[in-house]
Amino acid sequence: MSPTNGRAAVAIVGAAETTRLGVIPDVAEIELHADAVRNALSDCGLSVRDIDGIACTANPVALAHYLGITPTYLDGTSVGGCSFMLHVRHAAAALRSGLCQAVLVTHGQSGRSRVGVGGRGGDPSSLQGQFEAPYGPTGPPTLFPIGVLRYMKEFGLTHEQLASVAVVQRQWAARNPRAMMRDPITVDDVLSSRMIAYPIHLLECCLVTDGGGALVLTSAPRARDLPQPPVYILGTGESSETPMVSQMEDFTSSRAFRVSGAKAFAEAGITPADVDHLMIYDAFAHLPIYGLEDLGFVGRGEAGAFIEAGNTAPGGRLPLNTNGGGLSYTHTGMYGMFAIQESVRQLRGTAPAQVDGVEVSVAHGVGGMFAAAGTLVLSNREP
Amino acid sequence: MSPNKAEPRPTPQTQPFWDGCAQGELRLQYCPSCAAYYFPPRAMCPRCWSTEVEWRRVSGRGVLHTYLINHRPAPGFEEDAPYAIAVVQLEEGPRMMSNIVGIENTPENLVLDMPLEVTFEPRGSVMLPLFRPAKGARQ
Ligand SMILES: [Zn+2]
Numbered sequence: 001m002s003p004t005n006g007r008a009a010v011a012i013v014g015a016a017e018t019t020r021l022g023v024i025p026d027v028a029e030i031e032l033h034a035d036a037v038r039n040a041l042s043d044c045g046l047s048v049r050d051i052d053g054i055a056c057t058a059n060p061v062a063l064a065h066y067l068g069i070t071p072t073y074l075d076g077t078s079v080g081g082c083s084f085m086l087h088v089r090h091a092a093a094a095l096r097s098g099l100c101q102a103v104l105v106t107h108g109q110s111g112r113s114r115v116g117v118g119g120r121g122g123d124p125s126s127l128q129g130q131f132e133a134p135y136g137p138t139g140p141p142t143l144f145p146i147g148v149l150r151y152m153k154e155f156g157l158t159h160e161q162l163a164s165v166a167v168v169q170r171q172w173a174a175r176n177p178r179a180m181m182r183d184p185i186t187v188d189d190v191l192s193s194r195m196i197a198y199p200i201h202l203l204e205c206c207l208v209t210d211g212g213g214a215l216v217l218t219s220a221p222r223a224r225d226l227p228q229p230p231v232y233i234l235g236t237g238e239s240s241e242t243p244m245v246s247q248m249e250d251f252t253s254s255r256a257f258r259v260s261g262a263k264a265f266a267e268a269g270i271t272p273a274d275v276d277h278l279m280i281y282d283a284f285a286h287l288p289i290y291g292l293e294d295l296g297f298v299g300r301g302e303a304g305a306f307i308e309a310g311n312t313a314p315g316g317r318l319p320l321n322t323n324g325g326g327l328s329y330t331h332t333g334m335y336g337m338f339a340i341q342e343s344v345r346q347l348r349g350t351a352p353a354q355v356d357g358v359e360v361s362v363a364h365g366v367g368g369m370f371a372a373a374g375t376l377v378l379s380n381r382e383p
Numbered sequence: 384m385s386p387n388k389a390e391p392r393p394t395p396q397t398q399p400f401w402d403g404c405a406q407g408e409l410r411l412q413y414c415p416s417c418a419a420y421y422f423p424p425r426a427m428c429p430r431c432w433s434t435e436v437e438w439r440r441v442s443g444r445g446v447l448h449t450y451l452i453n454h455r456p457a458p459g460f461e462e463d464a465p466y467a468i469a470v471v472q473l474e475e476g477p478r479m480m481s482n483i484v485g486i487e488n489t490p491e492n493l494v495l496d497m498p499l500e501v502t503f504e505p506r507g508s509v510m511l512p513l514f515r516p517a518k519g520a521r522q
Pocket of ligand 1 (some may be wrong): 414415416417418428429430431433500
């Protein structure tokens, strides 16, 4: 795909409706999507293997998992009945810029029969409502870390190494006046804090806070005339795996992390060795461990020892979560914005715990419980 | 049985699974062209997209793949806390979330890869599949 200033042609090549229309009381809403998708793919002669982008007003993670797609472009824009026009517009821009090669825009709605109507958390007819909720989870702390014991068995990660994630991030937070939790803690403090969901203790869970953030983006030529040093976007990635943490392909690794990270690094033309500063969304202490491995900073099973040895701590060779992270800085519920803000501060040289010589920063976020991922490669050098 | 625990509501695409549970059978969908089972239920095989798939009774045997122990009980689970939320690796390939019954849910008792077998208990209008240590297995 050549740079044509957004003029490259994009076409709708397949189009179809559900096999039946009207009253369909025997088909769940998600299956209405799937039926229309099968028909549209049949219409254009493409296979589901050709699809790497998905857009719908429902949760695109759930639909991609249902269809067996590993997306690198997700659009869940939901602004009412015109959403699909917006999906098409966004998809055209995504295809022109190479985020993906083929996008499905889908619709399925059991508006009359209300069969398997999802969208709200805890719907008892959703797949989560049928196959996870009955077993007694109470929010992310009691589901998200479900793979940690498997990781421990596979790779020998110790409880002390897991606790060291929280200890190291508190060291960064101690340097940050805006961090909510700044008092130094030890591994023993972490392991003697209240058990939330074995093997996860209170101090291995993120904070719950209020707050927000915003970003303004513009073109590189225009950015040069503005007062702040520009932070350039070198590469981006996104992906998803499954809305049900129990259906992860591998409980010791996130497929969405791997796909999103590889896409962003390839687009930026860099490797992990080129990264000076790193943010990995830490809803729980195991997230930086999975992130370091899935983005390729260390080998499989090495991240716990890597963190415990101080490599990500102040003075270490890979400064990680330098604001203190979700564990010690802040966590409003959707922390990703704060990870990006800290990357920008580090690249501008204005962070409270400033790292010397940061030219490339990576901000990596998780969506849901390993359901989705997004990765940004940022730099203060113009590409 | 606490009336407050979350109850699954089947859809037409998942009803055969719950019909099996009601008869004391664990059933999964099977794709003959892939020679593979899959879960959760859907109208086509997620590997090859064939809609020529069938429901089959499976063994109900599996192993404890991973778990955590929830200290913050969900509604209706107050008497059970702390209790394990587990992922069971079924002998036929797919994995499913479940609870472990018939054994105190402690880290010492719950050893990864220990053999399990399905059992069912009433939950609202369905029978819910749960797992217990397999009979005859070392504990
Ligand atoms: Zn198949």
